[in-house]
Amino acid sequence: MIKMNRVLRKKGLSLGAILLAVMLTITACGSGGGGGSKSASLPDLDGRYTPDPSTPAWKLDTKKETTDLTWYVNADWWNTDFGKDTVTKKIKEDLNINIKFITGDDTKLNTFFAGGDMPDIITVFDSNSAVAQKASTWALPLNDLAEKYDPYFNQVAAKDTMNWFQQKDGKTYGYPDYSNTQADYDSGDIPAKTAFIIRQDVYEAIGKPSMKTPEEFVSAMEKIKSQFPSLIPFGFNSIGTGTGSLGDVLQDYLGVPLEDKDGKFYNRNLDEDYLTWLKTLNTVYRNGDISDDSFADDGTAFEEKVKSGKYATILLDGVPQQGGNLQTFMTNNPEDKYIAVDGPQSTVGNQPTLNQSGITGWMINYITKKAKDPAKAIQVFTYLLSDEGQALVNFGIEGETYKKNSDGTVEFLPAVKELQLTNSDKFKKDYRMGEFIFFGHDRYKALNKDSSPEAIKQLQEWGNGKLKPHFILENINPDQGTPEARSLSAIDTTWNTTLVSLIRAKTDDDFNKTLDAYKKFLDENNWSKIVEIRSEKMQANRDKLGIK
Amino acid sequence: MAKLAVTQPSGSNLNEKRTIGQKIKEFAVDFWRQRELQSMIIPGIIFMIIFCYIPIYGLTIAFKSYTVIDTLDSAPWVGMENFKIIMSDRYFWDAVINTLGISFLKLGIGFIIPIILAIMIYELSFTRMKKFVQTVSYLPHFLSWIVLGGMMINWFSTTGLFNQILLDLGIISKGQNILLDPGKYWWIATLSDIWKEAGWGTILYLAIMAKIDPTYYEAAKIDGASRLRQIWNITLPNMRSIISLNLILTVSGLLGSNLDQTLVLMNSQNREKAEVINSYVYRMGLTQGDFSYATAVGLGVSIVSVILLVTANKVTSKLNDNQSVL
Numbered sequence: 001m002i003k004m005n006r007v008l009r010k011k012g013l014s015l016g017a018i019l020l021a022v023m024l025t026i027t028a029c030g031s032g033g034g035g036g037s038k039s040a041s042l043p044d045l046d047g048r049y050t051p052d053p054s055t056p057a058w059k060l061d062t063k064k065e066t067t068d069l070t071w072y073v074n075a076d077w078w079n080t081d082f083g084k085d086t087v088t089k090k091i092k093e094d095l096n097i098n099i100k101f102i103t104g105d106d107t108k109l110n111t112f113f114a115g116g117d118m119p120d121i122i123t124v125f126d127s128n129s130a131v132a133q134k135a136s137t138w139a140l141p142l143n144d145l146a147e148k149y150d151p152y153f154n155q156v157a158a159k160d161t162m163n164w165f166q167q168k169d170g171k172t173y174g175y176p177d178y179s180n181t182q183a184d185y186d187s188g189d190i191p192a193k194t195a196f197i198i199r200q201d202v203y204e205a206i207g208k209p210s211m212k213t214p215e216e217f218v219s220a221m222e223k224i225k226s227q228f229p230s231l232i233p234f235g236f237n238s239i240g241t242g243t244g245s246l247g248d249v250l251q252d253y254l255g256v257p258l259e260d261k262d263g264k265f266y267n268r269n270l271d272e273d274y275l276t277w278l279k280t281l282n283t284v285y286r287n288g289d290i291s292d293d294s295f296a297d298d299g300t301a302f303e304e305k306v307k308s309g310k311y312a313t314i315l316l317d318g319v320p321q322q323g324g325n326l327q328t329f330m331t332n333n334p335e336d337k338y339i340a341v342d343g344p345q346s347t348v349g350n351q352p353t354l355n356q357s358g359i360t361g362w363m364i365n366y367i368t369k370k371a372k373d374p375a376k377a378i379q380v381f382t383y384l385l386s387d388e389g390q391a392l393v394n395f396g397i398e399g400e401t402y403k404k405n406s407d408g409t410v411e412f413l414p415a416v417k418e419l420q421l422t423n424s425d426k427f428k429k430d431y432r433m434g435e436f437i438f439f440g441h442d443r444y445k446a447l448n449k450d451s452s453p454e455a456i457k458q459l460q461e462w463g464n465g466k467l468k469p470h471f472i473l474e475n476i477n478p479d480q481g482t483p484e485a486r487s488l489s490a491i492d493t494t495w496n497t498t499l500v501s502l503i504r505a506k507t508d509d510d511f512n513k514t515l516d517a518y519k520k521f522l523d524e525n526n527w528s529k530i531v532e533i534r535s536e537k538m539q540a541n542r543d544k545l546g547i548k
Numbered sequence: 549m550a551k552l553a554v555t556q557p558s559g560s561n562l563n564e565k566r567t568i569g570q571k572i573k574e575f576a577v578d579f580w581r582q583r584e585l586q587s588m589i590i591p592g593i594i595f596m597i598i599f600c601y602i603p604i605y606g607l608t609i610a611f612k613s614y615t616v617i618d619t620l621d622s623a624p625w626v627g628m629e630n631f632k633i634i635m636s637d638r639y640f641w642d643a644v645i646n647t648l649g650i651s652f653l654k655l656g657i658g659f660i661i662p663i664i665l666a667i668m669i670y671e672l673s674f675t676r677m678k679k680f681v682q683t684v685s686y687l688p689h690f691l692s693w694i695v696l697g698g699m700m701i702n703w704f705s706t707t708g709l710f711n712q713i714l715l716d717l718g719i720i721s722k723g724q725n726i727l728l729d730p731g732k733y734w735w736i737a738t739l740s741d742i743w744k745e746a747g748w749g750t751i752l753y754l755a756i757m758a759k760i761d762p763t764y765y766e767a768a769k770i771d772g773a774s775r776l777r778q779i780w781n782i783t784l785p786n787m788r789s790i791i792s793l794n795l796i797l798t799v800s801g802l803l804g805s806n807l808d809q810t811l812v813l814m815n816s817q818n819r820e821k822a823e824v825i826n827s828y829v830y831r832m833g834l835t836q837g838d839f840s841y842a843t844a845v846g847l848g849v850s851i852v853s854v855i856l857l858v859t860a861n862k863v864t865s866k867l868n869d870n871q872s873v874l
Contacts (some may be wrong), residue, residue: 106616106837114619129837130615138617239816241835292725293705296815301701480837481613483633489836490639493819500816504728 042140042148042374056386057150058095058379067097067376070119072112078103085432086396095383097376113138118370120377123438127165127364128475132174139366140374141171142381149375156385158183163544164359175381176361177440182545185356185469189443191452192354192463193320194249196343198313201336202228211313212345214280221289224312233289234281235311237318238302243499245317248355250277253315253343255350258473263542265476265534269495270519273348280344281503282511295500309333315343319459326455337455340462353468357442359545360474365438384439393436394444394451401431402448410448417450471545476537484533487526494521610844615837623840630844640845643828644803646734646821651802653738659798661742662749663791667779669750670757682754685747693744697812700740701727727813730821737809737822752790760786789871792864800857803849825849 045051049060080101083092092098102108102119109131112118118138124131142162146153160181165172184190196211206223210216224233237244251268254277260266268274284290297305305311307325316322330337345352367377383389391410395402401416412420419427428435434451445451452460478484498518505511542548566574579586605620610630612623634640665685672678688696703709706723714720726732764782773781807826814822825845833842865871 106834110616113617131617134615134617241816241831291706292723292728293707295817296701296705296725296727298701300698481615481840485836486633486637486838486841489832493639496816497819504817 042144045149045375048375051149051151053151053155056152056156056379056382057375058383061096061375061379063096063376067095067373069097069099069121069371069373069377069380070102071099071121072102072104072109072119072123074104074106074109074122074124076103076105079432079435081432085430086401087393087432087436090392090397091380091383091389091436095376095379097380116370118368120368120371120373121380122366122368123363124366125363127174127176127360128477128480130480132364133479135173135366136167136169136171139173139368140371141169141173142175142367142378143171145367145374145378150378150382153378153382153385156382156387160545161359161361165364166544174364174366175385175439176364177437178357178442179359179361180357180442180469181359182469182471184441184443185467187443188464189446190356190467191319191442191446191460192467193356194245194252194315194317194354195319195340195459195462196253196313196315197338197340197459199231199309199311199336200339202231202312203339203341211341211343214276214283214344214347217280217344218283218287221284221313222287225287225289228312231312232291232294232305232310233312234284235291235294235302235305235314237316238297238299239295239496239500240298241493241496243496245315246281246499246503247495249317250274250315250344252354252470253352254346255353256346257350258353258470259538263535263538265531265538267522267531269499273346273350275515276347277344278499278502279508279511282505285503286506290503292504295504309336309338313343314338316459319456320452323453323456326459327453330455338459340459352466353470354463354466355470356467358469358474359471363438381439384436389439390441390444393440394434395448396431396433401433408447412448412450420450472538472541472547474541476534476541478530478533484526484530488530491522491525491527491530494518607843607847609840610847612840614840614843616839626840630840631848633841634845634848639823640825640828642820643823643825647803647805647824647826650734650737650805650824653734654741654805655798655802657738658742658746658749659795661746663753663787665746666750666753666757667783670754670783671775671779682747682750685750687747688744689748691744693806693808693812696740696744697809700736700813704736727815728817730818733813733818733821736813737806740813741806741809749794752794753787756787756790757783788868792868796857796860796864799860800853802856803853 048063049057051057052060078101080103082088082099082101088099109122109124112122122139126132142153142157146157157175158179158181160183161176161179162172164179165174165176167173180190202224205227206220209220209223211220221233224231236246237249239246243249248268251271251274254271254273256268256271256274257266258268281290293301303322303325306314306316306322307328309329319326326338365381367374367381371377384393391398395410395412396416398404400413402410402412404410411417416427416431419430427433434440434445449457478488495518498514501514502511505514608620609623611625611627612618612620613626613629614620614623669678669681669685672681704725704727705711706725708723710726711720711723715723726736760782765778768778768782803825805824805826807824807830810822810824810827811830814827829842829845829849832838832845
């Protein structure tokens with residue numbers, strides 16, 4: 001004991017420090033866990049207004065004082081200003097609200113859940129993540145909110161989208177942006193985002209050949225190389241950890257089936273038609289018409305080459321994202337521009353089935369259980385989803401920033417358009433049109449021809465009628481954290497390497513060996529179980545969407 | 549100084565007869581007497597507690613199934629499950645092999661080069677040249693891997709600087725992107741790291757060399773020692789302790805091979821040779837959202853690193869006449 005005491009005395013300070021650490025740790029952890037698994041009971045309106053199915057509640061609400069809402073966006077790049085530009089100023093006035101935006105990453109999001117001090121609204125980016133899957137524990141169901149505070153919400157929310165995000169308890173907790181339903185695809189309002197493009201001067205110089213079959217494609221690339229030795233004949237999106245535009249984008253071009261005959265999961269990577277085209281690309285590579293650099297380039301390097309017109313042809317994914325670069329090339333080279341032509345096509349007669357943003361959409365918005373005024377929060381959702389709100393966030397205020405044409409399309413007023421072309425920073429700062437995208441949708445963008453740069457209009461038109469929903473393939477991966485998810489991640493990584501190795505194969509024998517190694521890898525890594533899970537999830541998707 | 553002496557625990561027999569209460573009181577008195585000195589260390593202790601010790605509790609997620617919406621408490625325990633998965637994960641072991649391969653190359657070559665470079669700079673008698681060499685060799689250290697990596701991707705491209713030189717010299721007939729060649733990646737990683745850090749690594753050595761007593765050299769000259777003999781018998785022995793310290797620090801970091809460098813230079817073709825433990829943890833933890841797994845790997849790596857550190861310390865102290873640096 002005496003010895004102990006001596007030690008204690010010697011180490012008094014450090015021991016004290018450790019004790020303090022332990023105490024702090026315990027308190028730090030003790031405060032956690034209040035994230036809210038309590039069942040939600042929605043507060044009463046206290047006579048503020050009587051909900052009416054035919055009128056949006058924000059028009060009925062008589063609440064005098066301004067409501068403060070905190071809105072967390074899980075992205076550091078989000079512009080947190082509110083109430084200074086045309087768009088958000090109008091939102092602020094119409095709804096009598098003041099929104100305080102907070103941005104951050106998953107760590108910050110976790111802090112909210114752990115600390116229990118939740119914001120009113122949360123926007124995340126992965127509807128397959130644990131946050132979205134366990135939404136029932138921390139978010140309020142939109143169905144209940146609509147019923148109690150704002151029945152008009154049901155008129156502006158797409159039914160398919162609501163069904164799609166329905167959880168096991170039959171309720172929907174989050175609503176996404178850019179969620180395209182079957183009706184959207186059918187309407188033709190949403191533009192294609194992929195295209196096989198070629199520089200116009202190159203196209204004319206080589207005699208506008210057809211490039212639909214493998215033989216035609218190979219010979220066109222040879223012609224390009226001999227006539228334009230300084231250009232890279234064939235380019236594609238940067239590969240990185242994915243497949244660039246040589247995976248599912250090329251498969252969509254060739255119309256590779258989405259499912260097998262029995263409606264089960266179909267491994268599109270091993271489709272014969274697709275493999276034929278990979279062999280073709282291998283030939284093109286061996287002829288020296290694909291640059292090795294394309295496999296090592298990152299996104300920036302790729303964009304740089306697009307901007308300077310370094311590629312003669314590109315299989316391009318994400319046309320709108322490259323709009324600026326394509327426009328730069330067109331502006332600097334008025335005689336030349338990239339145009340979309342019929343590129344690689346199925347060798348067995350399938351039609352292209354181009355993909356667009358699916359029903360899952362992009363960002364997804366939730367109202368949390370800690371929302372101080374849930375009635376106001378759902379009003380914001382309804383407002384932004386309605387035609388009125390969509391017109392505001394996309395075009396601004398009628399008469400002030402845009403005018404309506406007789407055919408239903410809209411155009412910016414000359415002064416606004418001028419500013420958009422000459423000073424896009426000020427345009428963004430003053431108006432913020434097209435940027436408040438929490439509930440954005442392409443069908444409203446399509447009404448305004450000024451919303452896309454000149455350089456991509458022909459590219460988008462080319463895709464008309466070639467879009468086909470890929471809904472049944474959405475969110476079919478095994479759940480995060482399961483052994484199957486880990487296997488799949490390994491398989492995807494291997495496919496990424498395999499795809500590039502196939503195209504870079506030195507001999508036919510090499511090509512076949514690489515392919516066999518991939519097949520073997522599938523067998524060794526739980527592939528059959530993954531196929532099973534995916535097939536089940538595809539069936540669930542079908543049920544949700546009412547597809548036979 | 550006098551105040552300090554008072555607080556030295558005497559450890560005499562008299563002390564042992566005091567009660568705990570007395571001791572606490574004495575401790576408080578001592579503490580109060582040297583409050584100015586103590587107050588200097590308190591911010592450091594608080595900093596350590598908040599940023600170094602409390603986060604250690606977070607390691608428990610290595611034994612849990614943790615997601616973003618869980619708290620440290622609410623996530624369910626899974627025991628050693630994550631570690632079992634690591635053991636059977638081929639990609640993890642690939643990453644371990646790459647990490648060790650690249651690290652040992654860096655250790656083998658990259659450790660000696662700064663020493664040689666420092667001696668060469670030290671031996672330069674033309675001061676301006678000395679300054680110039682130092683500045684040029686330090687420069688790459690101040691550029692981040694994002695910038696350097698971008699430059700290297702450019703240089704190694706089929707039409708880039710590297711291939712152009714080889715083409716002009718007639719060594720090759722067609723440009724090749726060596727970043728796509730997995731067989732060369734370890735060397736690319738090692739040599740580019742040496743290029744970036746070698747100059748910076750000389751600073752410590754130069755500092756220690758500046759402190760060597762010039763009379764040693766004068767005496768050696770009188771005895772007729774050549775330049776090389778002087779380096780071997782005077783410069784190197786004087787640098788021994790700092791070389792050991794550097795070696796210990798380098799060895800303990802063997803498993804932490806450069807993440808930034810890997811993330812920039814890795815591509816689909818060289819991945820099998822480029823993936824290191826850190827980039828693997830990054831991919832699993834941040835991009836796949838598998839926090840528990842990533843933490844488990846991180847914990848394992850930390851434990852092995854501590855073992856390496858202690859071993860390196862033991863070995864170097866044996867070499868240093870049983871004088872331990874740490």
